[in-house]
Amino acid sequence: MMVIGHKSIPLSRLRLPGTFAKLMAEPRIEKRATSIAAWGIIHEPIVRRSDWKVIDGLDVIAACFRLGREHEIMKVIDCTDAEAVSMRLEANTQRRHDTQEAEQLRDQQWRLFLAEAQAPKKRNKAGSGKKGRPLTDKGRARRALAKRRGVTPETIRREEYRRKEVSKDLFGLLPDEPTIETLGMDLEQKFVGEVNEIQKSLHKVDYVIRRGLAHLQHIRSAKLPFPAELLDRLYAALAEANQSIRASRPASLCPWCRGLGGAQQYCVSCRGNGFVTEAQLEGAPKELLSGDDG
Numbered sequence: 001m002m003v004i005g006h007k008s009i010p011l012s013r014l015r016l017p018g019t020f021a022k023l024m025a026e027p028r029i030e031k032r033a034t035s036i037a038a039w040g041i042i043h044e045p046i047v048r049r050s051d052w053k054v055i056d057g058l059d060v061i062a063a064c065f066r067l068g069r070e071h072e073i074m075k076v077i078d079c080t081d082a083e084a085v086s087m088r089l090e091a092n093t094q095r096r097h098d099t100q101e102a103e104q105l106r107d108q109q110w111r112l113f114l115a116e117a118q119a120p121k122k123r124n125k126a127g128s129g130k131k132g133r134p135l136t137d138k139g140r141a142r143r144a145l146a147k148r149r150g151v152t153p154e155t156i157r158r159e160e161y162r163r164k165e166v167s168k169d170l171f172g173l174l175p176d177e178p179t180i181e182t183l184g185m186d187l188e189q190k191f192v193g194e195v196n197e198i199q200k201s202l203h204k205v206d207y208v209i210r211r212g213l214a215h216l217q218h219i220r221s222a223k224l225p226f227p228a229e230l231l232d233r234l235y236a237a238l239a240e241a242n243q244s245i246r247a248s249r250p251a252s253l254c255p256w257c258r259g260l261g262g263a264q265q266y267c268v269s270c271r272g273n274g275f276v277t278e279a280q281l282e283g284a285p286k287e288l289l290s291g292d293d294g
């Protein structure tokens with residue numbers, strides 16, 4: 001979540017829910033309008049810049065509409081759908097506790113958490129060189145590697161896919177070669193073994209956390225007597241840990257030092273370890289990712 005700032009926003013710009021007209025007619029909105037007319041807005045509504053969705057303060061906005069206002073100062077933020085739901089839930093808990101809305105939000109929150117924790121990573125789908133789509137860095141590296149090996153990029157992609165499929169669900173059953181981008185380099189056996197061991201270990205942690213998430217979900221779906229807010233917090237903590245674990249996996253030979261003796265130990269990108277994560281790989285300049293290193 002990122003706060004952009006407090007800005008005057010035309011009410012007409014906001015994306016309002018289908019139930020907004022019904023909300024405007026609620027008696028509490030009239031009370032709120034009277035209060036705003038007397039005291040102004042005490043808590044500014046929070047809106048998301050990307051789609052002008054109202055994250056919090058729909059009552060205030062409904063009251064402003066009733067008062068015939070055109071602009072209001074709002075807190076403008078950027079956030080994901082999951083963050084938006086969490087913020088609304090938090091606001092609901094802090095103010096008027098609407099159990100029905102809270103229950104709906106909690107359902108939504110769990111679905112988003114689950115979707116995030118279990119979503120296959122987007123990068124895997126990108127760069128398959130489909131028509132009309134620009135080649136990603138990974139796609140370019142794949143093409144270069146294919147050229148060196150004298151096969152098609154599709155063969156390399158299938159190989160990667162098979163390795164990923166194998167590693168997806170089978171606990172500890174990873175192939176003996178690491179699933180990292182080699183950037184066309186021949187890797188030392190020792191390095192390959194170590195990276196594979198790191199990948200296996202992180203894979204196991206990932207698996208254990210996912211099992212943990214499933215157990216927490218059981219507490220929820222079996223409606224066991226356990227504080228819902230606490231369960232949400234535990235779930236969020238595990239889901240976040242899982243994201244961190246996944247983000248830490250070695251994804252590529254370090255494009256900056258390429259694991260070369262003399263360079264690697266001083267390399268700030270991989271901190272001397274010889275490999276980088278997927279996020280680092282994404283941030284690497286294109287020219288470093290070519291397999292045509294001569």
Ligand SMILES: [Zn+2]
Nearest residue numbers: 254257267270
């Ligand atoms: Zn490096």
